[in-house]
Amino acid sequence: MASLAEGQIGVPIVCENKPGASGALAFSYVARRSADGYTIGHAPVEIAIVRSLGYADIGPSDVSLICLVSKTAPALVVQADSPWQSFQEFIEAAREGAGRIVMANSGIGSIWHFNILLMEQGTGARFTHLPYGGSTPALVSVIGGHADAAVAGVGEVVSHVKAGKLRALAVFDETRSGVLSEVPTTHEMGFPIGAPAWSGFFGPGGMAEQRVTLLAKAFKTAFGTSEWAKLCRERGMEALFLDKDEFGAFAMDQQRFFESEIPKLVRLESSE
Amino acid sequence: MNRGETATGGLFLALGIALVASGLGLPPGVGGLPGAGFFPQAIGGLMALLAAGLLVRRSGAGSEESVPASNLMQVAGTAALLFGYLLLWGTGFFAARTAAFLLLTLRFLGQKWMPAAGYSGVLTAFVYLAFDMGLNVSLE
Amino acid sequence: MIGEILAGLAAVLDWHVLGFLAAGVSLGAVFGSLPGLTATMGVAVLTPLTFWVSAEQGLAMLLGIYCGAIPAGGIPAILINVPGTPASIATSWDGYPLTRKGQAGLALGINALASAAGQLTSILFLAFLAFPIARFALQFGPAEYFGLALLGISLMAGVSGRHVLKGMLAGSLGLALALVGLDPMTAYPRYTFGMSEFLDGISFVPVMIGLFGLGEVLVQISDRHASRAVSSGVIGRIMPKAAEARTMLGATLSGATVGTMVGAIPAAGGDIGSVIAWEQARRTSSDKDKFGKGSLRGLATSCAACNAAIGGAMTTMLTLGIPGDAVSAILIGALLIHGIQPGPLLFANNQSFVFSIVFLLVFASLLIMAIGILGAKPLARILNIPPPWLWMGIVLFGTVGSYALNNAVVDVWAMYVAGIGGFLFRKASVPLGPLVLGLILGPMMESNLRRALILTRGDWLDLLSRPILLVFVAATILSLLWPLIRARRRAAKRNHRLSSDA
Numbered sequence: 001m002a003s004l005a006e007g008q009i010g011v012p013i014v015c016e017n018k019p020g021a022s023g024a025l026a027f028s029y030v031a032r033r034s035a036d037g038y039t040i041g042h043a044p045v046e047i048a049i050v051r052s053l054g055y056a057d058i059g060p061s062d063v064s065l066i067c068l069v070s071k072t073a074p075a076l077v078v079q080a081d082s083p084w085q086s087f088q089e090f091i092e093a094a095r096e097g098a099g100r101i102v103m104a105n106s107g108i109g110s111i112w113h114f115n116i117l118l119m120e121q122g123t124g125a126r127f128t129h130l131p132y133g134g135s136t137p138a139l140v141s142v143i144g145g146h147a148d149a150a151v152a153g154v155g156e157v158v159s160h161v162k163a164g165k166l167r168a169l170a171v172f173d174e175t176r177s178g179v180l181s182e183v184p185t186t187h188e189m190g191f192p193i194g195a196p197a198w199s200g201f202f203g204p205g206g207m208a209e210q211r212v213t214l215l216a217k218a219f220k221t222a223f224g225t226s227e228w229a230k231l232c233r234e235r236g237m238e239a240l241f242l243d244k245d246e247f248g249a250f251a252m253d254q255q256r257f258f259e260s261e262i263p264k265l266v267r268l269e270s271s272e
Numbered sequence: 273m274n275r276g277e278t279a280t281g282g283l284f285l286a287l288g289i290a291l292v293a294s295g296l297g298l299p300p301g302v303g304g305l306p307g308a309g310f311f312p313q314a315i316g317g318l319m320a321l322l323a324a325g326l327l328v329r330r331s332g333a334g335s336e337e338s339v340p341a342s343n344l345m346q347v348a349g350t351a352a353l354l355f356g357y358l359l360l361w362g363t364g365f366f367a368a369r370t371a372a373f374l375l376l377t378l379r380f381l382g383q384k385w386m387p388a389a390g391y392s393g394v395l396t397a398f399v400y401l402a403f404d405m406g407l408n409v410s411l412e
Numbered sequence: 413m414i415g416e417i418l419a420g421l422a423a424v425l426d427w428h429v430l431g432f433l434a435a436g437v438s439l440g441a442v443f444g445s446l447p448g449l450t451a452t453m454g455v456a457v458l459t460p461l462t463f464w465v466s467a468e469q470g471l472a473m474l475l476g477i478y479c480g481a482i483p484a485g486g487i488p489a490i491l492i493n494v495p496g497t498p499a500s501i502a503t504s505w506d507g508y509p510l511t512r513k514g515q516a517g518l519a520l521g522i523n524a525l526a527s528a529a530g531q532l533t534s535i536l537f538l539a540f541l542a543f544p545i546a547r548f549a550l551q552f553g554p555a556e557y558f559g560l561a562l563l564g565i566s567l568m569a570g571v572s573g574r575h576v577l578k579g580m581l582a583g584s585l586g587l588a589l590a591l592v593g594l595d596p597m598t599a600y601p602r603y604t605f606g607m608s609e610f611l612d613g614i615s616f617v618p619v620m621i622g623l624f625g626l627g628e629v630l631v632q633i634s635d636r637h638a639s640r641a642v643s644s645g646v647i648g649r650i651m652p653k654a655a656e657a658r659t660m661l662g663a664t665l666s667g668a669t670v671g672t673m674v675g676a677i678p679a680a681g682g683d684i685g686s687v688i689a690w691e692q693a694r695r696t697s698s699d700k701d702k703f704g705k706g707s708l709r710g711l712a713t714s715c716a717a718c719n720a721a722i723g724g725a726m727t728t729m730l731t732l733g734i735p736g737d738a739v740s741a742i743l744i745g746a747l748l749i750h751g752i753q754p755g756p757l758l759f760a761n762n763q764s765f766v767f768s769i770v771f772l773l774v775f776a777s778l779l780i781m782a783i784g785i786l787g788a789k790p791l792a793r794i795l796n797i798p799p800p801w802l803w804m805g806i807v808l809f810g811t812v813g814s815y816a817l818n819n820a821v822v823d824v825w826a827m828y829v830a831g832i833g834g835f836l837f838r839k840a841s842v843p844l845g846p847l848v849l850g851l852i853l854g855p856m857m858e859s860n861l862r863r864a865l866i867l868t869r870g871d872w873l874d875l876l877s878r879p880i881l882l883v884f885v886a887a888t889i890l891s892l893l894w895p896l897i898r899a900r901r902r903a904a905k906r907n908h909r910l911s912s913d914a
Contacts, residue, residue: 102867108599130554130866131597133859136741140678140734146553146867159733163755276840284581291588299600304870308595308602311858315591319584326577339839343634347835350633354626354807354828361821374804381633381800391801399812407457409816 044199045111049258064207065251067216068200068242069223070232072153073173074115075180077166079142082149087170087189090149094125103127104138104147111197112138112151114261115172119151122193142166153197154180155237172196178233195257198240200247212244277326284323291316346381353377366404366411371396413763420767423468424775432469433772436476437779441787443477444484445496447625447806448813450617451481452738459746467750467765472772474746478739479776482682482718483527483784490519491794494625494806498617499682499721501624501848502690502714505571509706514646516792521650522708523715524784526664530716531777533668534675534723538730539770542759545724546731549676554863555875559884560677561857564684566888568846570691573704579843586850587857589614596859609822616851618814618827623844625810626827627834629803634839636799647792650785656708663693663709664716671717675724681737682721683852687845689717695894719780723773729754730766 076087084090094101105113108131120126127149132138135152142150143165151172158179160166168183172194176185186193201219203212222228223241232239242250291312301307339347357373374392379385403409423429436458443454454477462470485497490507503523510519537545552560565583572579592603593613604610652660667689674685693713694703703710725736733755735741744754752758752765759766794802814827837844868874876882 108597128866128869130863131599132863133596136735137678140550140732141553143732143734144550144553159753159755162753163733163757165732165756280578280581280840280842284585287588288584291591294603298595298602299598305865306862308598308600310862311854312588312591312602315584315587315854319581319588322577322581322584326581329577339634343636346636347630347634350630351828351832354831357811358821358824358828361824370808374808377807378800378804381803383798383800391804395805395808399808403812403816407453407816409812409819411812411815 104150106135281327288320416763419764433472436473437480440477440480441484444481448809502686506710517647517650520788526712526715528781530668531719534672534720557860559881571845583846586847587854590854622827622830623834626831630835660712663713667713667716668720671720672724675721682718686714686717
């Protein structure tokens with residue numbers, strides 16, 4: 001995205017990766033920088049989550065949101081030769097098995113883990129949770145037959161599904177995914193569950209209005225290029241543009257959602 | 273038994289006991305599974321045992337080498353300059369700060385002014401170009 | 413099949429592709445030999461540059477960096493006892509003593525030859541046994557990873573040299589340091605002292621740079637003007653004699669095998685592989701007392717294992733689409749940009765591309781051999797640089813390199829504190845190898861044991877139903893008991909001899 005937007009604002013964009021604590025370190029770092037618009041951050045869904053987890057006291061309202069550029073829905077996968085052919089069969093087995101099905105997740109507190117908890121809450125299924133440090137090892141454990149199922153982003157599972165190693169049972173979304181169009185959605189099967197991952201950009205709180213607009217315009221032009229569409233398609237993301245007001249409303253909505261759901265979900269888990 | 277080993281053993285014994293104690297304060301596991309405190313306790317216990325072993329062992333001849341006091345001063349001085357440089361991280365310009373630190377340290381280690389200044393400049397420029405320009409790491 | 417092999421070869425036999433490969437190997441050598449710059453960093457930084465060239469050219473460049481950086485990491489390990497990459501820690505154990513004996517040239521020559529031999533062996537494994545190896549890697553569930561970590565940790569005693577008890581203490585300190593951060597299972601913060609910088613744990617690379625880079629610098633400062641400081645700058649011959657080559661052959665091949673297998677397992681790479689290979693070679697060697705004091709076999713086996721891990725990681729990446737280590741994770745991303753999806757489909761639909769990769773790896777190993785041997789003489793001139801200049805170079809690259817990893821000053825603090833610790837430990841004859849093993853393997857051991865117990869519902873005995881784990885546990889017990897068994901056998905032999913004399 002950076003290289004696509006670069007031509008639009010006439011300033012080279014320097015990408016700096018600041019990993020750590022679900023992104024909490026990067027959010028705090030950008031929020032502390034001066035609001036001149038020269039330091040902006042990449043805002044994934046975790047910006048609406050980290051406060052609820054207690055990693056950093058920061059949320060969408062503390063920063064200047066610029067725009068949102070993509071969305072990724074979660075997908076439920078099982079091993080290709082597992083007995084469950086459909087989501088309904090799987091949920092049925094998970095209800096009866098009372099925790100006999102082992103569900104790998106990409107880390108406690110990650111967005112995909114929440115989706116598993118939402119699935120338990122929304123369907124009455126119960127799993128044994130097997131936490132990993134990321135989506136890749138979680139999916140590998142399903143491919144290797146060590147865990148029964150996993151939830152990860154559509155883009156992360158699609159190559160393994162196409163290679164015949166994994167079977168996708170459901171995409172947690174309202175509409176079908178472009179790259180996994182043959183896979184039914186949870187909504188169409190009567191389970192309105194799912195919290196997508198999304199990604200956008202933000203700057204330090206109190207950025208001047210016109211700078212936000214300028215940057216948003218640059219990103220919007222980059223968003224419109226065929227390269228971005230191609231990149232999104234390849235990575236299983238949905239290209240979706242929200243400008244700063246829409247993004248702001250959406251992010252606050254998401255934060256409220258996580259603030260109300262996380263305590264409930266955590267209770268659900270500890271009661272097992 | 274030599275003093276260095278006693279000190280090492282004592283330090284590790286204390287650290288091991290502290291790990292076990294703090295591990296008890298971490299959330300226990302549920303349903304017969306080890307929790308967050310299991311490994312701190314296990315590792316702390318292992319460490320305390322090994323440290324106790326070091327303390328009771330009848331040590332052979334002291335294996336420590338003696339370091340001349342002047343060299344020890346140089347080590348301490350270099351370390352002090354390093355931490356000084358780190359405390360100043362983020363103030364002023366990277367290049368100026370770094371070149372000054374290199375020059376001071378090289379002087380401290382007995383290098384002549386002119387070659388030391390030249391080398392400090394070249395090394396700083398090289399690192400700045402490699403990281404800031406080449407690797408896109410913002411050093412300022 | 414033959415057609416695909418030839419097509420793969422033809423795609424690589426192109427001046428542009430070979431040029432990019434050579435450029436990559438040379439750049440990789442720079443990244444690998446400078447402490448503070450790693451192979452991962454080099455590949456990550458140059459990945460965007462490859463978007464503008466063809467898939468073969470881009471891949472040639474990135475594979476070149478990867479293959480070039482690993483043996484280059486052995487160069488500072490051999491010459492100044494500062495490993496350039498984590499994989500070359502074991503290389504310094506026998507390489508630096510050789511330099512002290514005035515045989516720096518030979519050590520560099522062996523580094524080049526054994527690295528290339530190790531890589532070529534691992535490519536043979538890739539070419540002929542890719543799918544069995546990939547199936548083996550997939551067998552690794554939580555219990556098996558725990559077994560691997562357990563075996564690795566049991567090597568602590570073996571790599572401690574004469575100071576076993578102190579080595580084990582250092583190892584337990586490494587394990588303890590690895591506890592810092594969010595608990596891998598419950599995400600409960602441990603020993604973070606309320607600082608969000610510590611939530612992700614202590615970064616391994618800055619600690620390594622500190623222990624081995626800054627620590628070594630401080631040790632050399634304290635040894636200044638002493639008689640045991642580094643020798644005359646004598647380099648000696650570079651090529652090993654035929655007899656020496658024969659003694660190293662077995663160690664090289666066993667190192668390559670261990671390196672390939674460990675490299676194929678996701679999240680385990682050359683750093684663990686070379687230590688396991690070194691310890692295995694030591695234990696089975698007739699001149700085990702020489703290990704750690706300039707043994708040619710020890711050097712050859714660790715160098716071979718480091719580069720063989722590349723072939724192993726590539727096997728997992730190409731057959732399963734799963735990264736075998738951090739570098740291959742970035743390579744997968746780069747291939748995706750070029751519209752190539754590594755995985756079983758690649759083998760089925762685009763075999764010629766797979767063979768292109770095999771040939772690229774073959775040419776890369778020939779290049780590292782040539783560059784390594786031709787470069788040995790000029791590189792050894794490092795020994796003639798005034799030591800303070802060398803020290804400041806290491807310090808500055810280590811400092812900025814630690815910062816550049818995560819753009820975090822806390823990593824520089826970690827590096828400096830580890831540097832002071834490394835100095836004190838070495839002065840107190842505490843071996844550092846076990847500490848590194850603890851740091852790398854601690855999280856692997858803890859999270860996988862706890863995962864395995866989730867799968868067995870808390871039943872410890874049930875863990876033993878996994879055959880691979882049983883093999884690891886048996887190997888662990890054997891490696892802990894071996895010194896005792898050997899001592900008994902010796903005593904028995906002596907008694908026997910005494911009685912037959914009488």
